[in-house]
Amino acid sequence: MKKHLAQIAVFAAAFTICLFGLMQCTQKAAQQTEKEEAPTPLTTHTEGADTLRSEDIAESEIKPITLKWLPSTGMHALLDTLDLSDIIVSHDWAELGFYGADRYKIEFYFAEVTKDEKDPFLYHIVGKNRHKKVVTDFKGTLRIDSLAQITDPNLDTEEVSDMGVQRIYSAGGSFTLAEDSLSKYSGRFTGHHKMDFASYDKAPTEIWFFSDTPNKGSGIRYDGVWTSYKTGKSKPVIWSKDLFRFANDILKEFSIGERDVEINEKYRSLGWDNFWENDEWWAESKVKM
16 A cells, blocks of 8 residues: 555656646747747937937037038049948848838838949949838939038037047938839839948948938938839838938827837838838849849
8 A cells, every 4th residue: 555655656746747847848938939929129229329429418408410511522532432332232121111192111122232333423223122012123323412521519529439430421312213114013213312421440431320410310311202104103202221210200109219119009000010020021032123
């Protein structure tokens, strides 16, 4: 009898251990699944801009920047030696924007950007856009026709110096992106861009997001229209490297939060949701045009 009870006790103990282990495995699997499915919040450069602002300047005391426009000779002196293709090209993320009168979500991915061999003001672009799950190839150009050096009195000079920043610039110009004419609902994007970048003493030239420039610190902003090949009708379009730096100026209360951004639920029907899922839709096939 005692032997039988001992066997039962051993079995019960083993069962308890197995059950506990199973519960742990299940919990870990659930945590892993939750971790894998957890969305990544959208981010903006607002916090970086706040960090680089001088502590002596309150938000209510922010002063306007100064733009010193360069003459043609000055533009050549700078752009002849700079290749801005790595700034213009898309890297890990597509660029978000608003399309049409209803401001439906549109995405752009610049897969290849090359500086023209003869014209330092001209860049050639190959890429794709996605609107309502329709991906369309395009080719086009971006031209720089104005360039100014920025003086921002709001910056913490010590912080900026520690970053190695030498000068900050704001460029402007035009763009044309022609979609594949064989694609359904294809057309041409045309308009103007504003681009901010900084030169560094020991680093490559990089996009600048941290001053209240004409493009609201959004890095590169494209503002124009799309015109249908078939009907000739046009629709407005605007997109940028950091849409959330000015999105609330276009759609009221579009985004909620300043650093980790959530999109207002009332705009979900326009293709927007609270999180940006990086599904790399641009990598599905190569551009054939």
